Amino acid sequence: MVRSLRSLLYGIVALAAGANAAPSCPARSTSTSVSAQPSATAPAARTFQAEDATLSGTNVDTAQSGYTGTGYVTGFDQATDKVTFKVDSATTRLYDLSIRVAAIYGDKRTSVVLNGGASSEVFFPAGTTFTDVAGGQLLLNQGSNTIDIVSNWGWYLIDSITLTPSVPRPAHQINPAPVNPAADANAKALYDYLRSIYGKKILSGQQELSWANWIAQQTGKTPALVAVDLMDYSPSRVERGTVGTAVEEAIQHHNRGGIVSVLWHWNAPAGLYDTPEHRWWSGFYTDATDFDVEAALSSTTNANYTLLIRDIDAIAVQLKRLQTAGVPVLWRPLHEAEGKWFWWGAKGPEPAKKLWRILYDRLTNYHKINNLLWVWNSLAADWYPGDATVDILSADVYAQGNGPMSTQYNTLIELGKDKKLIAATEVGAAPLPDLLQAYEAHWLWFAVWGDTFINNEAWNSLANLRKVSHCSLSGVERKRFCVELTPHRSTPATTSLLWTKSRAGEGRENQGCMAESLVAVEFTTATMIGTGDEDWCHQLSL
Template identity: 30%
Template sequence: MFMKKIKSAVGAMMIAVILTGCSKIADYSGFSDTSSDYSASEESSSEHSQASDTFNVSDYTVVKQKFLSKLNAEGGVYEGATARSDGDFDGKGFLAFKEGGRLTHIVNANTPQFYRVIISARSEKGAAVKLYVKKKAEGVFYVPAAAENDESFGYCAVDSIYLASGPNTLDFVVDNGTCDVDYILVENSDAVSGDIYRTGTSCANPSASLETVGVMKYLSEIYGKNTLAAANVSLGTNAEIDAVYKATGRYPAIRTSELADAVLDSDNTAERLEDDILLALDWGKNGGLVSYKWHWYSPNTRRSIDSGAFDMEEALSPKNLDEVALMTADELKLMVENGFLSANTISLLNDIDKIAEILGRFAAEKQVVLFEPIPNGDSGLYWWGDSAGCHQKLYRLIFDRLCRFHKLSNLVWIWSGSSADYYPGARYCDIIGQSVFENSNSTFAARLSSISEILSVNKPICATSRDVLPAVDLIKRDNALWLWNAIERGKFAVNENGSLSTEFNSLSSLNNAYNSPLFITRDELPDLKNYAVGE
């Protein structure tokens, strides 16, 4: 194995995260209906030809000390807000923010350490308030919608925020909705417990193949110790991963692509998808992990993934959906003829069957697929998220149709989202996915450690799409080890000619990541086909 060394090591810092007053984390990917075409760059002759054994990191000092500072909202610099003094509040008043409003305060930290930032806030319909530290995105406060006639302020917190000693600028930006802010508390916080990295190795599918069991075993073993390098690719190409390879000398461990076009009836899309499947199969044969997302074009229009594009309520109305998922084509036809199933229900199953045909090609080669269907349902962007209850039903229908009817045993199931209302249940997924688009190399440690608490689960958590990779030294400082960090495709990784784009990730940051001992690249993966039996 190609070993990596580090010039200066930083002791892993454990952080504690408490996120109160939040129900979901609605960052989402930049998926669009039209796939971008990028030229695949020419591969180098040797997988290690440009790899480096060293990388640069910064040392961070942590000096634990009791600390508490209270900042009244009206005492800061603000815009897009109105100062009010009606009702109950602390100090001289509070600020009523419009969407897009901003509040700036400065807190003088006694020592460099992790802090908890708390806002006393309320919102009529719910709001998301982004936290920036020294102009860099670090977290989000989710202010829940108030109960009817309830005008009291509640607490929302983002924990494990590292502040240097001395003055630190805090910016609070109302990203979505409107809210009132009374005051801000900043206090010292404890280290995060390593318990979030203690997860089981069992698969959601009880009939998972030996290869799938091996992959889950490996992923569980590295979780909390390493993060897998991953990249999303433009359909039918390896443009993004080839560009990263040319820059770093290493390929990511995971190649992620998209199955959206699988349900379209077009020769052009079919050809491009076939090219992608062949590339993915080759990637698996060369020791890499294969991953597919499925942004589902609405079965009725085939044109839209947008919210409202499909009526799930009617299509998922049968009470015996678990039985419907196991029906043959003839049985389904009979159910429709007798008025027990609608055409929309059949449309859903037909699309799932098309996905099954593709995933079955990987099963035939004993290749495991990290599968992420209907992602980010709780973001409010997509038709499969128009109803929390229907989203759960649809995800379970996909699971039952693929695992129980088509007998696909080669899938590791990813559910992406952060709302407990949308979560399909522990028995339907292996890994929790997140999309992080904040234009920041922060680790978002608070978000990572809060997901398990929000969903009441203990499963590995990964970033299936990121615009900016987290900085290696910040990962070490924060002990924030997402199972993998996947760079988003297109402009986030490459220019239109297929060359590396450094708009979001600099050349040095990519090299630091891919050549660090924290990131696992393709050449460092073990033989996963035989991992379950220890060969």
């Protein structure tokens, strides 16, 4: 029995607002309205001194020069240490947050918590003086609000925060084609589709096919995007007996109409410690290998360079299988390089960027693998390998509270000059649609990490997962709806469809609709289907 696509798909959530945009989910029942939009004629910026705020486990000091006011707050050395700012707002309004900080002990991260709810993570670059760091955006309630700066990594000095009313985002100017001029028809079709929905809808995603199926069991909807890992195809793992299944899983999800993202936890080619503390299967971590990527890249004739090429060629075999199967791939190698916890980032940005360019050249020009859209996965400008080899910018964000991750989104907008698509390629908590719309955080997709996150109520309650999965474009149940199909690859097939917006009756425009079942591939004009109480009108990716 073929399951209805209506019950299979976890969906795309509408983001756009305004008279001509698809309606979004109804606002949550909270004290905060999320319908407020940024204003171009807003009040002036306001600064709040940390020493005047409420301190928990922290203290005021004056030893470090360069502070404003009468001092700064330090003592962030325990997980619960924080400084709490109390802020009034005349209306519900979106603000840009700037934090004046001195990260004198090295690179740090902090957590920003608004009104005791969703948290966001902010990166503080190392420095010897106080400097202003962008902290994303905050949607303040009308009336009283609290903003907590909570320890996270700790060991930094907070001088003040400044809130500046946000202005509306300009229209995105996304590059019209993939960076690979030889990209195949499937890759081009996927890129065109992603570009067409960017800023309007968001693809829901999940790491690992098994967890995507778990979501389907819990919510009745399957994520539109599934991310798989080529880790077990790494030669240093294969020689120890691993057998990869990621390619089969990717093809399976593609064949039911899904979109595929692929990452690679690249086990180091050599130098695995394989001790009780650092087993061989953790060989992608910096502390589990003595493999030196900088030294390996110093000469094309040394043995470790040869091993790098051997590994790339081994992965090329698997990517070619996907190309042969007609699967366009959102390809995300060398992820989280700037964190330095993986060996490919351990020696800093220059070796990581050089390795990225070698990967691109070897796979694209030598192996002629043209089904890939290239996804870069670091935030810092000095780590960016350049526009010529990157289709999509992305961030991995692990912050509780189902927030919009606006800090990272805004950073990537600036990095790509708003010409690159932007995705949340790993998240701990699925973002809530109404917050994404209110913050204008136009993530192209999000993918929740698997075990310990997607099935952890502290990170993703079933109530929130169901809220996301049943977020219709109209925000109301529909008894009947129409469908119109468009293939997202060059040749229509029963296994790879995307459904476009079409009018759905009852005088409502811009309703996103989808097909009744996988066998509905012959539909080329609008057709009325569906009568059950469970019917919702979704704009979904298949």
